Amino acid sequence: MFKHCPGIRSIVSPQIIIRECPFCGEEVEFFEYETQQECPSCGRIVYREPSEVCVTWCSYADKCINELVNKRMITDERAQELRKLMKKV
Secondary structure (H helix, E strand, O other), X not given: OOOOOOOHHHHHOOXXXXXXXXXXXXXXXXEOOOOEEXXXXXXXXXXXXXXXXXXXXXXXXXXXXXXXXHOOOOOHHHHXXXXXXXXXX
């Protein structure tokens, strides 16, 4: 049982995560509760690369990514980023 909501930490003292834009190389800042930001340099959407996600361990990840693209829930660019993350592991 939790003493408090596990998400409260990011609201009370959010950490800043810096990621390099995969399109232009500019630094993009995220609070830990944010999942995407517009790059200040090129204006494209950059997704925060999570430390652990299901695509790093699930054997159905590629199929799932394909379904998300087909349902237009993620862009082709986001699918490519997720597939790169899959290959890193």
